Amino acid sequence: MDTEHTEQTTEFELPRSRTANERLHALIPGGAHTYAKGDDQYPEDLAPVISHGRGAHVWDVDGNRYVEYGSGLRSVSLGHAHPRVTEAVRREIDRGSNFVRPSVVELEAAERFLATVPTAEMVKFAKNGSDATTAAVRLARAATGRPRVAICADHPFFSVDDWFIGTTPMSAGIPAETNELTVTFPYGDLTATEELLNRYEGEVACLILEPATQTEPPPGYLAGLRELAHRHGCVLVFDEMITGFRWSEAGAQGLYGVVPDLSTFGKALGNGFAVSALAGRRELMERGGLRDSGERVFLLSTTHGAETHSLAAAMAVQTVYAEEGVTDRLHALGERLAAGVREATAGMGVEEHVVVRGRASNLVFATLDGDGRPSQEYRTLFLRRLLAGGVLAPSFVVSSALSDEDIEHTVDVVAQACAVYRKALDAGDPTPWLGGRPVKPVFRRLA
Missing domain, CATH: 3.90.1150.10 (Aspartate Aminotransferase, domain 1)
Known part of the structure; x- marks a missing residue:
């Protein structure tokens, strides 16, 4: 019926x-x-x-x-089943979806993403949001040499990985020592965040938050947070899984004009197809590449991270957003x-x-x-x-x-x-x- x-x-x-x-x-x-x-x-x-x-x-x-x-x-x-997205996916499926070397689609998708989010200088694709946010945390720890992660306490989800899930009621299986390395700060309160950074002076690798949620960021908050993070030697990470495309094509960073060091995208990026992205400053992102002289960071390396049909979906989504x-x-x-x-x-x-x-x-x-x-x-x-x-x-x-x-x-x-x-x-x-x-x-x- x-x-x-x-x-x-x-x-x-x-x-x-x-x-x-x-x-x-x-x-x-x-x-x-x-x-x-x-x-x-x-x-x-x-x-x-x-x-x-x-x-x-x-x-x-x-x-x-x-x-x-x-x-x-x-x-x-x-x-x-958006027709422009599904047609782009069909075209790539008929050409093969995964190879032993990068597909030219990976290059095209990266160029398109960085044109859509011009505040980022490099991008690496994955399949889910958790992998991208965890890669950002790992990169921040490697770049700063610091162990602690500061997450916004007012935002409900960042990753399935231990550094976040250990802070939730579903923390079974996660060592207490791991949980102790994650600390929290309140959204919209620069004074409280600075007190946290002073309390753990020289220990916090990054501040990670959704740049906006159910309320607009207070005037000057995001810019103040960026200044605070940099003054304390932290990496500022915007989780744009939700704000990406729904706030603007370039995310909240594009709408509010505040550029984070790293940002993560997903959800709307693929219109249901599995694709996420870690993007950010070249200086940081290259730590996970082959052209950096420092100790290597195992940034993102996924067998299916660059499946051609998912990247084709992402490019089609960006085209539809821009044209329509x-x-x-x-x-x-x-x-x-x-x-x-x-x-x-x-x-x-x-x-x-x-x-x-x-x-x-x-x-x-x-x-x-x-x-x-x-x-x-x-x-x-x-x-x-x-x-x-x-x-x-x-x-x-x-x-x-x-x-x-x-x-x-x-x-x-x-x-x-x-x-x-x-x-x-x-x-x-x-x-x-x-x-x-x-x-x-x-x-x-x-x-």
Whole structure:
């Protein structure tokens, strides 16, 4: 059954998805290859298993169609199966994807990337964001001779590797000695960051952060952080996995005019194909090359890091962004969605409990209880109603494939969800509307 955009009933069920999830858990730890895609992130027995996607829509194995947000954990910003991207990929697949020597596509992709992000002087490609950020950390440690890494405490994820994961509740298997080498600083607070650098004077190799998240950087903050890092002999690393392309084609560094020493890109770079990038100053990047006279750094060396079809996808993505003004479209779509959602929440009297936040191209929502505290129970209620209405939205992060009709439908479904939300608030207990256990945070010590 294809429900198109018709409203579902409260008995909305996904029997085939439920069976597929059981099979997934029997074969794959966690039932997914990314924790943020786990069925624990969705209401009980309502975690759709996807059959296919096109544009801004996905279909589950039960035959339901959804308007999808946060596609591919923010990676599919042009929409699924974008024709210009898939055509570029097909061309390269027919020519071979991986060779014993570099392909000319590697040269073309590097030239194109550095033209798109002119604040960088060299680039090296990989397959995922974790490899790129870890390479940046390793390079900073080698260049400075220092052991400690300072991460922004307000940003949720940098890498699957020990230097970051050891700081989360899921730190099992990571030696305490490793965890002690990672310290944190607060976003937007130069004074606190300088106090940290003074406390560990001569020990901090780098400051790594997302240059912007749900709020704009305070005036002068990024420039001040750059000056502070350089004054203390640190490497400044911008994690642009999310801000890359969604803030501007050249990332947050291009938008705000502050150049880091190193930066990492991924997600939107490949529109769902596996490609990431480490970019930065030639002086640093050459430490991982063959033309530096110092001790060699094992920077990035991946068998599949330069697969031709993924690099072709990245080049096609950059072309589409430049020729079609995608970043501007993402912002316009996000602004329309945010305005509609806010009107819907106000109309149902829950505007202080269902809150849309973030840059228009990267919207998220908070679900708050009657006392204004973040609530997984109310998030469960909200997600359940969205799913029943044909909206798959762990966030409200838009893709450029969304139509006006998609956004209108989303706003209508949000209004319906908020009507139930209001009932739960009035009752003082969302439990009758959960349909099972609440959704859970990704980072937690016990399953």
